Amino acid sequence: MRMITELSKSKTSLIRSLSVKKYRQENNLFVAEGYKIISEILNSDYKIKYLIYNETKEIPSASGDFEIIITDESGMKKISNLKTTPGVLAVVEIPIQSIQIQSLKDNLTMVVEDIQDPGNLGTLLRICDWFGIENLICSHHSADVYNPKVIQASMGAFLRINVQYTDLPNFILEYKETTGHSCFGTFLEGENIYTSNLPQSGLFILGNEGNGISVEVEALVDKKIHIPSFSAGEIHAESLNISVAAAIVASEFRRR
Numbered sequence: 001m002r003m004i005t006e007l008s009k010s011k012t013s014l015i016r017s018l019s020v021k022k023y024r025q026e027n028n029l030f031v032a033e034g035y036k037i038i039s040e041i042l043n044s045d046y047k048i049k050y051l052i053y054n055e056t057k058e059i060p061s062a063s064g065d066f067e068i069i070i071t072d073e074s075g076m077k078k079i080s081n082l083k084t085t086p087g088v089l090a091v092v093e094i095p096i097q098s099i100q101i102q103s104l105k106d107n108l109t110m111v112v113e114d115i116q117d118p119g120n121l122g123t124l125l126r127i128c129d130w131f132g133i134e135n136l137i138c139s140h141h142s143a144d145v146y147n148p149k150v151i152q153a154s155m156g157a158f159l160r161i162n163v164q165y166t167d168l169p170n171f172i173l174e175y176k177e178t179t180g181h182s183c184f185g186t187f188l189e190g191e192n193i194y195t196s197n198l199p200q201s202g203l204f205i206l207g208n209e210g211n212g213i214s215v216e217v218e219a220l221v222d223k224k225i226h227i228p229s230f231s232a233g234e235i236h237a238e239s240l241n242i243s244v245a246a247a248i249v250a251s252e253f254r255r256r
Contacts, residue, residue: 007052007071007079015052015079015091021144028094030146031079034086040156041090050091052079057087081148094146099135099164101171105179106201108253111137113168113217114208115242118143122153123243124206129157131250136161137203139168168205172220175203182222185213186245190224198225198253206249209242225249 017023018031029049032038041048042064052069054076076085110133115121121143128136143150145163172183184204205221207213213221227240227248240248 007069007075011050011069012075012078015050015089018091019081019148021147024094024144024146029091030094030151031081031089031148032092032151033080033082033089033148034152035088037151037156038088038090040159041092044159046095046159047093048090049093052076052089052091054085054087082152097162097164099137099162101175101178104135104175104203105181107135108133108201108250109135109137109175109203110246110250111168111172111203111205112142112207112242113139113205113213114211115142115206116209118147118149119153120209120242121145121147122150122155122158124246125150125154125157125161125163127243127247127250128161129154131247131254133250134160134162136163137168137171138163138165140165169216169220172203172205172217176220176222183220184223184225185218185221186249187213187218187221187224187226188239190226192228193225193249193252194228196223196225196252198256200253200256202253204249204253206242206246 014027015031018027018029024030032041048064048066050067050069052071055070055072073085076087076089079089110124110128112124115124115138125136142165145158151158176183181202182199184202186206205213205217227245
């Protein structure tokens with residue numbers, strides 16, 4: 001493990017570029033910030049390439065084959081994605097993840113279609129982590145799991161959830177043929193989730209924040225479910241935030 005006394009311009013440029021998906025994919029790297037998240041990464045199978053910390057801060061207990069780079073507050077501000085720099089930042093290698101559909105047979109699986117908000121995706125990872133949902137399937141046009149905002153919002157949950165991006169219609173068809181399980185989807189016209197018969201294993205889909213589930217995916221849904229409103233007035237919120245809806249759906253599946 002090498003010690004570097006200053007943050008070079010080339011590394012500053014590289015780290016700043018990793019806020020863009022294109023450059024994360026080209027370099028196979030992403031950025032994580034904060035003592036809690038980095039401590040969890042150090043204890044995971046993820047491989048750190050650079051660990052950068054503010055020279056005025058305490059360095060996390062760290063061992064491994066990576067470079068430690070010391071910089072000052074000015075240097076941290078140049079590479080941080082946060083308004084207030086936490087004092088420690090890691091550049092981490094993106095692992096190869098592949099989910100075998102057969103492995104989903106005895107599990108509850110969450111699927112999201114075209115989720116745009118990174119904060120929502122990060123929260124969905126936390127929900128999966130909380131409810132013991134090990135796999136999250138995303139459409140190709142969903143937010144990138146290694147977006148810095150997703151990493152922060154997940155609070156370390158991204159380390160424990162297998163995430164795969166795929167063509168949803170093809171995935172759902174193969175899933176149903178392979179497992180024999182039903183596919184559930186959230187719709188305003190669906191059946192009341194609180195009175196629905198929900199299995200322990202299966203697949204449930206959450207749609208885009210504004211447009212919901214697409215027509216192509218809807219055609220493959222076996223059962224539509226709905227979270228009813230208990231508002232006393234005729235005028236109430238049109239819908240729930242996707243993260244709130246996901247937590248309720250996951251809770252109902254697990255409660256049965």
